[in-house]
Amino acid sequence: MEKKLFIDPPSLLRWLPKEGRDNVLFLDLEADFLDDRTIRLDLNIVFRPIPIRRGKLQTKDYYVGSTGARITFDAFLGRVTNYTCGAPLKVDYEHTNTHSRKASVKIAPTIEVSDKLGTNIGEVTFDKNVERVFTSRFSGAEKILSDVNLGHAVEWEIKLPDGQAIRDYLFGNLYLFVESSWDAVAKKGRIEVRPSDLLFFDSDRRAIGDRRKALAMRFALWRQGIRLNPESLIINFREAE
Amino acid sequence: MNDREIDVDEDTSALLSAIAEAADDPLMIAEAARVDPAEFREFLSDYGEVLDEDAVQILEAAESFQAESFQLRSKKRRRVIRHYHEVKGDDGLMRLTYPGIFVRHMAPFRLLLLLNLGLALSVAYGLLGAALVWYLGGKTEAQVFFAAYAGSFKTIISLGIILGTSLIVFYTQDVIPNTIEGALGEQLAGDYFHHKRSFFSLRRSLTFSVEAVVVAFMIFSYCRFPLSKIAEPVMLVAVCFEYALLAYVTRKLLYTSMMLHSLLGATVTRNLFRKRELDAINAYANFASTLAVIFVCFHVVTYYSGPFLYNRPFGQSVKTFLLLPALVAAPLLIVCSLYPRVVLKKLYGRSIDIEIKRLKKLMKTEDSSAAEKRFYLIEFDKMSRDELRAHLQLTLSDFLSPIAILIMLIILLLRGLFPSLAVPV
Known part of the structure; x- marks a missing residue:
């Protein structure tokens, strides 16, 4: 039997229009129902600094990016049973994780429309017994992925190791998985991805000054009508009844 | 994005x-x-x-x-303000007084004297005319003539104004070329000298005036003054003389504007704005044109409502021709009073550019940063332009001519709509 998961708001990367992609990080996910009570979510955190193109003869871009992020998974009235554990992400880190899907699952954005329409706009189906390979790749400086299990929730933090003078922006995909069970009828929860900062980097991926400079540069762009979004990306999910 | x-x-x-x-x-x-x-x-x-x-x-x-x-x-x-006044060479008194026609070329009392002289000449003409009519036609005809001259047609005032205006224009006509040549000298183009010749041409003045006299004679002899055959020509001479003098004043102002127009292409080599070297032109044009417009208004209102006989074949239809000075001369006079301002603004603007260039050169040797120098020049430029704008800004006094014409039109309209209303002028 096919399962269905509603996502609200529909802020997954696959549903975002091009003009709405003004974040330095995005979230995408794939879902699987391991049994009647357990849902597995494979999260794809995309770190993509925004280039600011300047110069005509010799183009030299600035980048707006983040040096760290915090990802929170919260299962409402549920408990986390398994998840990606923290690890140091070495220079040119690559990690592969394979998962064979147990159930056929649809994820769909929650859209406020009349029931009569029976809309299936944006629905994505993940078929049963399909094996998926998730490969996280990070180049540049070494990073640390830390985790903390709160029982009903799990938090990951990705950041540069302490004491590192040279800061680099996050660029790449981080795949995390989390499995959680619910005794309650309603299986629902929340995922939040928050950049730890929003800095400007030069073309050599070196951060330009401190936060004050980043703020001044953001102000300069804001005056031109360019608004950079430093806010958290939050989505709520719930199983369709 | x-x-x-x-x-x-x-x-x-x-x-x-x-x-x-x-x-x-x-x-x-x-x-x-x-x-x-x-x-x-x-x-x-x-x-x-x-x-x-x-x-x-x-x-x-x-x-x-x-x-x-x-x-x-x-x-x-x-x-910058200190330097600005140093550059201008202003002292306190200079800033308080208006360095125009009155200060530099002719005392204001002399202008008033000329205007009063015109009014006195008008009175003298009326008295002489009455004496002549008395001598040739008798006391009653003389009384009727003077009553028409001073009362019903108020020629005594209109002739006085235009006589005074013409005297002022005549005695101050050198102001324009002297001012222009003193300020621009060798930079003047051939057009200017052509218009200057026309400005001073006696032949042209006479031609214009004679044409005006012919027109006036035709209109007023057709309307017919309610006077005897002896007194009527005396009135006709007065009114034709008014037209002739109006043509003279208008022509002078027209050629003043033409001379000024030829300056638009002239090269400015020094700062004329410093001592407001061209201001006399504006004062001259404004003063003369305002007086002329006042005359036109007074003349048209009084004669249009004057007790003419209108006993010729076309009757009262000829009355419309009495509006001729208002239709022909008034718009021209308004343009002539406002146009010098446009030319002056351009020439003074170029003068400010020259001053900025000069300052730039002077500041090259100054021991200050590029930003300070730039700030200094920007401030100087801004102050100069602001002052120029304020100096040549149109004020209520500049609209005296249009206001006078408007009042005249309202009076005429009222009299046309309500003939019973005797609006005293």
Whole structure:
């Protein structure tokens, strides 16, 4: 039997229009129902600094990016049973994780429309017994992925190791998985991805000054009508009844 | 912005570079980012970062920078103002007095004297005319003539005004070419000298005036003054003389405008704005045209409502021709009174450019930063342009001519609509 998961708001990367992609990080996910009570979510955190193109003869871009992020998974009235554990992400880190899907699952954005329409706009189906390979790749400086299990929730933090003078922006995909069970009828929860900062980097991926400079540069762009979004990306999910 | 990159214009790119290269100091960052405190507050409120510590530092830096800059600007501004008046060569008295026609060319009392002389000549003509009519036709005819001359047609005043105006124009006509040649000298084009010849041409003056006399004679002899055969020609001479003098004044003003028009292409080599060298032209044109317009209004209103006989074949239909001075001369006079301002604005504007260039050269040797020099020049330019704007700004007094014409039209309209209304003039 096919399962269905509603996502609200529909802020997954696959549903975002091009003009709405003004974040330095995005979230995408794939879902699987391991049994009647357990849902597995494979999260794809995309770190993509925004280039600011300047110069005509010799183009030299600035980048707006983040040096760290915090990802929170919260299962409402549920408990986390398994998840990606923290690890140091070495220079040119690559990690592969394979998962064979147990159930056929649809994820769909929650859209406020009349029931009569029976809309299936944006629905994505993940078929049963399909094996998926998730490969996280990070180049540049070494990073640390830390985790903390709160029982009903799990938090990951990705950041540069302490004491590192040279800061680099996050660029790449981080795949995390989390499995959680619910005794309650309603299986629902929340995922939040928050950049730890929003800095400007030069073309050599070196951060330009401190936060004050980043703020001044953001102000300069804001005056031109360019608004950079430093806010958290939050989505709520719930199983369709 | 799309999902790949942000494109910024050159200014923003330069601004970002300036911020990137600024020292890690809030004041430097705020200065590089040209942070306006009010605008920055709006930015913070937009992002909801009002209490952000870094943001507060930048905001405070911007506020202190603004205060400092204001103080610096005030000091510099005072210095610029001092220099500005030095360059202009102004002293306190010079700034208080109007360096136009009255101060430099002709005392205002002499102008009033000429105007009064015109009125006196008009009275004299009336008395002489009455004496002549008395001598040739008797006492009653003389009384009726003088009553018409001074009362019903008020020729005594209209002739007086135009006589006075013509005398002023005649005695001050050298002001225009002298002022222009004194200011621009060898830079004058051939057109100017052509118009100058026309301006002074006696033949042209006579031609214009004679044409006006012919027109006046035709109109007023057709309307017919309610006077005896002896008294009527005396009135006709007076009214034809009024037309002739109006043509004279209008022609002079017209050629003044033509001479000024030829200056638009002239090269300005020095600062004429410093001592307002061309102001006399404006004063001359404004004064003469205002007096002429007052005459036109008075003349048209009084004669249009005058007790003419209108006993010729076309009857009262000829009355419309009495409006001729208002239709022909008045618009021309208004243009002539306002046009010198346009030319002066252009020539003074070029003078300010010359002064700025001169200052630039002088400042090359000065021991101050490029930014200070630029600020100095910008301030000087701004002050000069502001003063020029204020100096040649149209004020209510400049609209005396149009206002007078408007009043005249209202009176005529009222009399046309309500003939029973005797509006005294």
